[in-house]
Amino acid sequence: MRNHTIVYPGTFDPIHNGHVDLVERAANLFDKVVIGVADSARKQPLFSTQERIDLVRQSLAHLDNIEVKGFSGLSIRFVEDQGSQCVLRGIRTTADFEFEYQLANMNRAMNPVFESIFLTPTNDFSYISSTLVREIASMKGDVEDFVPPVVLAALKAKFMVSAGS
Numbered sequence: 001m002r003n004h005t006i007v008y009p010g011t012f013d014p015i016h017n018g019h020v021d022l023v024e025r026a027a028n029l030f031d032k033v034v035i036g037v038a039d040s041a042r043k044q045p046l047f048s049t050q051e052r053i054d055l056v057r058q059s060l061a062h063l064d065n066i067e068v069k070g071f072s073g074l075s076i077r078f079v080e081d082q083g084s085q086c087v088l089r090g091i092r093t094t095a096d097f098e099f100e101y102q103l104a105n106m107n108r109a110m111n112p113v114f115e116s117i118f119l120t121p122t123n124d125f126s127y128i129s130s131t132l133v134r135e136i137a138s139m140k141g142d143v144e145d146f147v148p149p150v151v152l153a154a155l156k157a158k159f160m161v162s163a164g165s
Contacts, residue, residue: 006117008088009036009075013045014151015056016133018125022090025119027063034082035060039072046134046158059148076107076114086115092126 006026012019012035026033037053047055049070057068071078079087087107089100097118104116120126128146137143137155144152 004031005034005082005084006030006086006088007034007036007079007082007084009038009078011038011040011043011045012052012056013047013130014133014147014155015059016128016130016147018121018128020059020148021121021125022119023060023066026088027065031065033066035066035068036071036075036078037068039070055151055154058150076110085113086117088117088119091118091120
């Protein structure tokens with residue numbers, strides 16, 4: 001069975017240029033890319049789920065074959081709910097690979113036809129992570145080269161409010 005839809009789940013707190021790169025490339029390979037923004041309350045995200053959904057939508061507005069949805073629970077169930085059996089995962093480091101390899105095998109154990117597609121970011125984005133972006137921005141560092149303009153504005157607003165409190 002050919003998969004026309006791939007699902008890219010994550011917290012995207014916030015979405016950064018590495019994420020955008022992976023989605024753009026997946027959009028060239030698949031008819032549809034569904035970006036699943038995980039609720040992830042246990043991670044205590046900087047942005048609410050709705051804020052993250054909005055930032056992802058705005059950051060990827062230039063693509064016409066994407067959909068952005070929020071979800072909670074197991075990502076494999078979210079992927080299945082989208083009518084797909086294919087998940088997109090980004091790998092930057094060998095540590096990422098080890099975790100993603102284990103996760104891919106666990107997902108396949110739960111659903112034997114489930115496939116994980118791994119993409120590596122372009123070299124320009126291989127070192128970017130949401131954690132580093134949040135940390136740099138929280139210390140008033142310049143993250144302009146790492147995030148879409150809408151995310152930069154949201155980070156500045158978030159930390160201006162925090163600094164004044």
